[in-house]
Structure formats: structure tokens, C-alpha cells
Amino acid sequence: MSDASDATGGKADTTEQQGGESAGQQGNESAGQQGGESAGQQGNESAGEQATIPDDAVLELESVDSGYGEVQVLYDLTMHLRGEEIICLIGPNGAGKSTVLKTAFGMLTPWTGSVRYHGEDIGGMAPEDIVRKGIGYVPQTENVFGSLTIDENLRMGGTARDDDLGPILEQLYDRFPLLQDKRREKARNLSGGQRQVLALARALVMEPDVLLIDEPSAGLAPNTADEVFADVRTVNDMDTAIMMVEQNAVKGLEISDRGYVLDQGTVRFEDQADDLLDNDEVVELYLGG
Amino acid sequence: MAVLDQLIELTADGVVYSSIIVLGSIGLSLIYSIAGFANFAHGDTMTVGAYSTLVFFGILGGTSISVLGLPLSFFLALLSGIAVTAVVALVTERFVYKPLDIGSIGLLITSIGVAFVYRALIQIQFSADSRRYDIDRLRPIEWLLQYNIRMTEHDIAIIASAIVLVVGLHLLLQHTDLGRKMRATADNPSLARASGIRVRRIELWTWIIGAGLAGAGGAFLGLFNQLVPRMGFNLLLVIFAAVILGGIGSVYGAMLGAFLIGMVVQLTPILTSIGIPIGSEYARALAFLIMVVVLLVRPQGIAGEAVGGGG
Numbered sequence: 001m002s003d004a005s006d007a008t009g010g011k012a013d014t015t016e017q018q019g020g021e022s023a024g025q026q027g028n029e030s031a032g033q034q035g036g037e038s039a040g041q042q043g044n045e046s047a048g049e050q051a052t053i054p055d056d057a058v059l060e061l062e063s064v065d066s067g068y069g070e071v072q073v074l075y076d077l078t079m080h081l082r083g084e085e086i087i088c089l090i091g092p093n094g095a096g097k098s099t100v101l102k103t104a105f106g107m108l109t110p111w112t113g114s115v116r117y118h119g120e121d122i123g124g125m126a127p128e129d130i131v132r133k134g135i136g137y138v139p140q141t142e143n144v145f146g147s148l149t150i151d152e153n154l155r156m157g158g159t160a161r162d163d164d165l166g167p168i169l170e171q172l173y174d175r176f177p178l179l180q181d182k183r184r185e186k187a188r189n190l191s192g193g194q195r196q197v198l199a200l201a202r203a204l205v206m207e208p209d210v211l212l213i214d215e216p217s218a219g220l221a222p223n224t225a226d227e228v229f230a231d232v233r234t235v236n237d238m239d240t241a242i243m244m245v246e247q248n249a250v251k252g253l254e255i256s257d258r259g260y261v262l263d264q265g266t267v268r269f270e271d272q273a274d275d276l277l278d279n280d281e282v283v284e285l286y287l288g289g
Numbered sequence: 290m291a292v293l294d295q296l297i298e299l300t301a302d303g304v305v306y307s308s309i310i311v312l313g314s315i316g317l318s319l320i321y322s323i324a325g326f327a328n329f330a331h332g333d334t335m336t337v338g339a340y341s342t343l344v345f346f347g348i349l350g351g352t353s354i355s356v357l358g359l360p361l362s363f364f365l366a367l368l369s370g371i372a373v374t375a376v377v378a379l380v381t382e383r384f385v386y387k388p389l390d391i392g393s394i395g396l397l398i399t400s401i402g403v404a405f406v407y408r409a410l411i412q413i414q415f416s417a418d419s420r421r422y423d424i425d426r427l428r429p430i431e432w433l434l435q436y437n438i439r440m441t442e443h444d445i446a447i448i449a450s451a452i453v454l455v456v457g458l459h460l461l462l463q464h465t466d467l468g469r470k471m472r473a474t475a476d477n478p479s480l481a482r483a484s485g486i487r488v489r490r491i492e493l494w495t496w497i498i499g500a501g502l503a504g505a506g507g508a509f510l511g512l513f514n515q516l517v518p519r520m521g522f523n524l525l526l527v528i529f530a531a532v533i534l535g536g537i538g539s540v541y542g543a544m545l546g547a548f549l550i551g552m553v554v555q556l557t558p559i560l561t562s563i564g565i566p567i568g569s570e571y572a573r574a575l576a577f578l579i580m581v582v583v584l585l586v587r588p589q590g591i592a593g594e595a596v597g598g599g600g
Contacts, residue, residue, distance in 0.1 A: 155469060
């Protein structure tokens with residue numbers, strides 16, 4: 001997995017991998033230029049030039065401004081997700097990490113810029129339609145139907161599937177045996193970690209190409225968080241690309257291929273996850289180093 | 290012994306009355322759980338059901354074949370009345386509640402206005418005088434009288450119909466795709482959308498079912514008593530008490546709360562008979578007192594989820 005993305009991502013990385021102080025500037029500038037240039041054009045060609053959005057990106061946000069009501073949260077944000085990779089969005093509270101996911105999933109409509117999935121503009125499309133395209137979303141909180149059983153939760157996750165849910169449910173129960181044991185229990189009776197697994201499994205019933213996960217480790221004890229991270233990794237191994245927001249930046253980056261550091265609604269750094277972990281400035285400013 | 294006789298008689302009445310309250314409460318609870326506001330027009334929605342049934346029964350007339358003392362055409366009129374009530378609720382939702390973006394309190398107050406409009410229109414058309422379905426009143430069933438139970442076949446029809454509707458709703462909610470989606474949407478609308486559920490469709494179905502049950506309740510109330518334009522509104526507070534007692538938004542809680550409140554209201558006269566000087570004029574006050582006491586002990590209601598305990 002990481003080998004493949006390293007190979008395809010090589011070109012993009014060299015421009016970013018300046019290290020030290022310039023990495024921050026570079027990241028900023030390229031995001032800015034990207035936005036400016038592409039405003040008039042269709043995205044993919046300009047992305048090629050800039051190497052900011054590669055051709056094999058499945059999900060792209062380009063020069064996106066977004067927010068809630070009157071309050072702007074994202075400013076000219078550009079990022080992408082390639083097939084089969086995990087990327088992690090880190091950054092301080094209020095940086096707009098969750099807003100990126102909500103904008104990508106149609107829960108917020110981008111004010112300007114575009115959200116593209118396999119080249120198709122999906123900005124502002126309704127979540128129930130985006131799900132049908134092949135993107136799944138796991139919210140940070142209230143991410144299971146508490147009053148429904150485990151089995152019903154998974155069935156709801158498969159609402160948009162036309163085929164019989166039996167085979168995919170069996171497959172998910174095999175993968176997450178703890179759900180199998182409790183399939184007739186109400187989801188509200190699950191522990192925090194179990195809920196997170198169910199939330200993940202609910203989104204997986206659609207077998208999405210892209211999964212957006214908001215803070216999978218929120219509120220979990222360290223051990224449990226590790227298990228959930230391991231599950232996220234497994235999901236990725238099933239050929240699902242993952243865009244994840246994570247407060248626990250180090251852990252999040254450790255399981256990711258690439259990372260984006262967000263601050264004040266825009267991308268400050270973007271790099272291979274390993275390199276972000278080694279970047280002194282990122283460590284000092286954002287990883288509590 | 291006289292007290293026991295009275296108890297049996299009041300209990301019989303209470304079961305019939307509770308059946309009607311149950312039908313009203315389910316709809317109020319369903320609509321609250323999906324639309325997110327307390328619908329003060331729900332009582333008058335019951336009235337719409339009663340008068341629609343009256344109109345259809347007038348058109349169809351009586352039939353020679355009857356079930357439980359009710360002509361078959363009455364049941365047909367009832368179904369038509371339920372359909373009209375559902376349509377009225379859908380139209381109101383589509384053209385009044387939905388376009389308004391004013392939050393749950395604003396919608397609550399709007400629904401009070403809607404209630405006035407329903408009632409005024411009914412009063413313009415049918416006057417404020419009481420009406421009856423053109424069905425012969427029945428004597429209590431003979432063989433039940435020997436147990437001191439005074440129940441007519443109409444009473445049995447009301448109870449049986451309510452049971453059929455409640456069981457039907459239960460099967461719908463638990464064992465159909467629509468029912469699961471209704472529960473999921475009531476539980477967490479945003480996650481429902483993220484799961485691909487067409488929430489708007491579910492909302493409309495909820496209005497259809499909630500208003501349809503209210504319409505049935507109204508028609509039965511007309512059969513149990515008589516039809517007056519205020520009939521549904523007069524029940525509204527009792528229905529609210531039932532829904533709150535059961536746990537707001539919980540359909541099964543609403544059923545239970547409605548049954549309890551209905552019985553309390555009807556059984557109140559027994560208190561005077563056993564020497565407690567609380568007359569039947571305090572029946573509703575007593576029902577609300579019990580509601581308050583239960584809520585003090587269990588603020589989330591009988592079947593409601595503890596706040597913050599849900600998923």
C-alpha cells in the first residue's frame with residue numbers, strides 16, 4: 001500500500017519536501033497559486049502543472065471556501081486523496097478539519113471552489129446522493145443509531161444498496177466479531193470503542209471507495225484507540241481510500257500515508273506522513289514537540 | 290360491592306377512552322420525533338378525521354351488513370376519513386410548516402394557528418352544534434352485563450380497531466424497511482442522511498401515519514361521544530400529558546402513557562365513592578398531577594431515554 005502511493009506520489013513530494021522553514025511557505029504558496037490559477041480553468045490540467053492535485057486523485061478539494069451560516073471556516077483550501085491511500089488531517093482546534101470532511105460530504109456547500117470525486121463536481125450535492133457515489137462518512141459523535149440494534153444499524157448503512165445485504169453483512173461480522181456477538185443488542189449499550197467500530201462498519205456496508213472519518217479516537221482510552229486505528233488500517237487494506245481527521249496527530253500520522261496540517265482554515269503543510277513527523281517546525285508547532 | 294361494580298364499569302369505559310387517547314398520542318409522538326416540534330394542531334387533526342368520516346358515511350349511507358353494530362360502509366367511511374386526514378396533514382406540512390424556517394418554538398406557535406384554522410373551517414361547514422353518525426345507539430352487550438360490564442358492540446369495535454392499528458404500527462416499525470428508517474431518522478436525522486436514507490420521504494410517511502392514526506382516533510371519539518368542532522382540541526392536553534408521561538418521542542411510551550392517563554381520567558369518580566373528596570371534575574388535574582409526580586422521579590418519562598444516554 002504505502003509502496004504504491006510512494007511511487008505515484010513521488011513527483012508531488014519532491015516539490016513539497018523542502019524541510020525546515022521553507023516547507024511551510026511552500027505549502028502555503030502552492031495552495032495559494034493553485035487557487036488563483038485554476039479559478040478560471042478546469043481543475044485537472046492545472047493540477048498536473050502544480051503537482052498539487054495529481055491525476056490519480058479520487059477526491060479533490062480545490063480552492064474551497066466553506067463555513068457555517070455566515071461564519072467562514074475554510075479559506076482557499078486545496079487538498080486531494082488518491083485511491084488506496086490514508087491521509088490524516090491534523091491541526092489545532094478550530095482549524096477547520098471537520099469542516100473539510102463536512103464540505104466534502106455535502107453537509108456543507110462550498111462557498112467557492114470545487115469538490116470533485118473522480119473528476120465529477122459533487123460540491124453541495126446532498127449527502128444521501130454522495131453516499132450513492134461511493135463516499136462514506138463516519139461522524140465524530142452520535143455516529144450510531146443508539147435506539148437501533150447493531151444489525152439494524154448495519155442495515156441502515158446499506159440503505160442505498162440494491163442487492164441483498166446478507167453477504168456484505170456476513171463479511172463485516174466476520175471482520176468485526178464483537179458486532180456479531182451483539183447483533184441483536186441496541187447500539188446505545190455498546191462501549192465507546194465498540195460504538196466506533198460499529199460506526200465504521202455502518203459506513204462500510206456500502207463498500208465505499210472513499211471513507212471520511214472524523215476523529216476515530218475521540219474519547220477513547222489509549223488501548224481502545226489503538227484498536228480502532230488498527231481497524232482503520234484494515235479498512236484501508238480493503239481498497240478504501242481514507243481521509244481522516246485526528247486530534248491525536250502522532251498516532252493519526254503513524255497509520256497514514258500522507259498528512260495535511262491545517263491552521264486557520266487553510267493548509268499549512270502537506271507531506272508524506274513520516275516526513276511531517278520528522279519536520280521540526282510541524283513537531284514544534286502542532287505535535288507538541 | 291357497589292364500589293367494585295362502579296370500578297368495573299369505569300374500567301370498561303376507561304379502556305375505550307384510552308384506546309382513543311392511544312391513537313392520538315402515537316401520532317403526536319411520531320411527528321414530534323421526526324419534525325421536532327409539538328404539534329398543537331394534532332387534536333384538531335383528530336377532529337378533521339371525525340368530520341371527514343361523517344361526510345363519507347353520509348355519502349355512502351348505511352348498509353344492511355354490519356360488524357359489531359357498525360355498517361360496513363362506516364368502516365369504508367372511516368378509511369376514507371383517515372385518508373383525508375393524512376392528506377390535510379401533508380398539505381399543511383408542505384405549505385405551512387416546511388417553508389417556515391423558524392425553529393421548534395415558532396412551529397409550535399404556528400401549529401396553534403393551524404389548529405384554529407382547522408376548527409374554524411369545520412365550524413363554518415358544520416356549525417358548532419353537536420353531530421352524530423347516523424348509526425343506532427346500542428344497548429350494552431347482554432352477557433357482559435352479568436359481570437357488571439356495560440359495553441356496547443361499538444365500544445368493542447373501537448378497542449379492537451385500536452388494537453389492530455397499534456399492532457399494525459408495531460409490525461411496521463419493527464419489521465419493515467420503512468419502519469426501520471423511520472426509527473433511524475427519528476434517532477439521528479443527520480446520520481440517516483449519511484447512511485443514504487431519503488429523509489424527506491420518511492418525514493412525509495411519518496406525517497401520513499401520525500395523522501392517519503389521529504384521524505381514526507377522532508372518528509372513534511365521534512362514535513364514543515359525539516362530534517363537535519372542539520372535540521379534538523379538548524383532548525389535546527390529555528394527549529400531551531400522555532406523550533410526556535410516556536417519554537417524548539417514544540412511540541411505545543406514548544402508547545403506555547396514553548393508556549395510563551386515559552384510565553386515570555376515567556377512574557377518577559371512584560375516589561368519591563371510597564371517601565376521598567376529589568370529584569370527577571378534577572379528573573384531568575389528577576392525570577396531570579400523576580404526570581408531574583412520575584416526571585419528578587423519572588424526568589425522561591416512562592419509556593424515554595435518559596438525556597445524553599442515547600446514541
